[in-house]
Amino acid sequence: MALRPVSWLWEGLSGWQQDRVEAAAKAELARLEGLLALPGGAPRLLADRLTDRLEEAGGEALIKRPYPWLIQRGLVQRQACSDLRCDDGMRLDTGTGCENCANVIHIRRGWRTQAAADVDREQPGLDGEARPQAVEARLQEYAALDAEDFVWRREQAALKQSLRAAARAADQERAEAERAAAAAADVVRQALACKDCGQARSAGLCEACDHRRQTETLTVEAGLVAAAGSADLTDPSSIAAALAGARTAIGNATAAEWQEFLRITDVATLEADPQGAADAYAFTAFQTAQQAVGEHRENALTMLRGTPEAEAEARRAFRAEQGRPWFRNNPTGADAVAAATKAADTARDRVAAYLLAARLEQLREQAAARPERPASWAQRLPGLAARPLDADAAGAVIA
Template identity: 65%
Template sequence: MALGPVAWLWERLSGWQQDQVEAAVKTELTRLEGLLALPGGAPRLLADRFADRLGETGGEALVDAPFPWLIRRGLVQRQACSDRRCDDGIRLDSGGECENCGNIIHIRRGRRARVAAEVDARSRGISAAERQAAIEERLRQLAVVDAEDFVWRRQRAEADQARRGAARAEAEAREERERQAAAAADAVRQILPCEDCGRDRSAGLCEACGYRRRTEALTVEAGLIAATWSADLADPGDVAAVTADVRASLEADTERARREFLDLMEPGELEADPVAAAAALAFAALQAVEAALPEYRGSALGRLGQTEEAETEARRAYRTEQGRRWFQHNPHGAHAVAAASKAADAARARTAHYLLTSRLEQLREQAACTEQVAAASWTDRLAQLAARPLDGDRAGVVIA
């Protein structure tokens, strides 16, 4: 379809020339398909282009050299403007006139009119030929200025692109350095012993101790949650008693979870890998505390929702919703009561969440002020370190 208008020229080509033209046509068809919104229209567009080019030439009979004509004229898209969809002022995607070309023509006509007005104002009484020559000379000068401006803008764009490329390369190099530094730091961290149990090459904290820390943090959190409604927040002894009761309950749950896990293990399986067994037991205890924490939170929200603050907010929301203008005609009707009850429940829940958050923050601040961790003396620490066995690498270093 694309080569239909130039079939007679095709027959005049040699075999090598036909291969070259075929490859060029396929490339152009692929490019045209990328410009169209709907697929399948590229062959018709290229056939129309060949027909237009032949019309400009005067027909196939006037083409003396078919191969150069097809490659350099028939196939070439002639953009009349900067729009890549423009071909001789026609939009390839829509088939209509190129609006960008119209704008350029309008600009050029406006410039020519302004130049003519300037020439007329500056040179009065000159002949028509001299006037035309002056206009053309001024237009050439403006064209030179535009060309210089275009070159300057292109150079600036290239400089900006080079600067962005350099910045991107620098950022990539910096990221690579940071990645290598992080990898080196991680390699150093991997050989550190566990801070809690002293197990070598644990990256500062072994898996089992990590689970134990999380279990301890959640146990403390559960105790504080329970204390928000069942203890006098101004009495540290009362708060400590509640947290102690919660801890005892959770320790019983974790002990039960450990026994259930041990019952599922095969005889001798724990002794085969003590490290993995300790991590598995610690994880079982963590799961038990994680399962109990939502219950403590739900119970606290339920109790805080029954406080005087929550009831006051619920009554206020009930009255506000009941007094809406669309319920004024029947404030005690079924719809009004249902909407008011829903608003009261939402206000009660919001107040309960607010009380829980604020009281937890108060308890954490009190705990941070009163908690004093006694640091072990150097005598005890040195005794513990001396009792720790040395691995082969460290023993070799000490001997050396």
């Protein structure tokens, strides 16, 4: 599409010349794409440029040397001003007249006025041909100064562009170094043994132990949610009973789920893979605890919906909805009662959610105020000694 206007000239080029023209056209298309807001318009712009250049030359038949004309005139952008989007006074991105060129013309008209005033002030006696010559000489001085300023600004722009390119290269190099460092650190981390069970190459924590930790966190959360819904927060024994009840329920549910898993699984396969059996049991416990948190939350919200605070807020919302302007004439009608009931339910749910969040926060503050002291080694060593080794893990889990 881009070279279609000069197809006749293309036929007169040698193979080497065609390759050079094609490379120059591709480079110009890539440059034009960078100037356009919307992609895909560069071929049309280059074709329009070649069409205009051919009209200036009087047609393809008058071009005696196609290759130099294409490389030096046809494919080359002719900026009438400093704007990179200007081509013969037209904007490449919009196809309209270049505003910067108009500003240049306006400025140069001002130069002529200023030059005439300077000549009249400095040489008041000039007349005839001497005055226009002096004005033209002053205009040439202005043009030389403007050209120097343009060269300086272009150099500054090139310097800023090179600095930006250097900064981008440095950022890319730094990003590559960070990625390499992260990859090396990950290799080292993957080689670490598990902190809890000592399994080699477990990235510091094997899958089973990770699930055990998460299960413990979820078990504590389930106990707090259960206590927030039913326990007396001023009675430590009531809170402890709720925590213990949640832990017992999760343990019983895990045992039941594991038995169901064993019923549908080949036990011999588990015995042949002790670590896989431990991972499966830990994952079963994790899923059970995760489900228990959601169930305890629903139970707590159900209980808190019946608190006096929730009921009082529901009654206020019911009356407020009945008092709406569109229900004021018939507050006991079916539509009014249905809307008021929905508003009351929403208010009750909102209060229950607020009470649950507040009670959970209170429980966490109480737990933080009374940190549990870790058990002594004399108390912990018997339990650690009773833990099965890897070879006995499958039998212990299956049993």
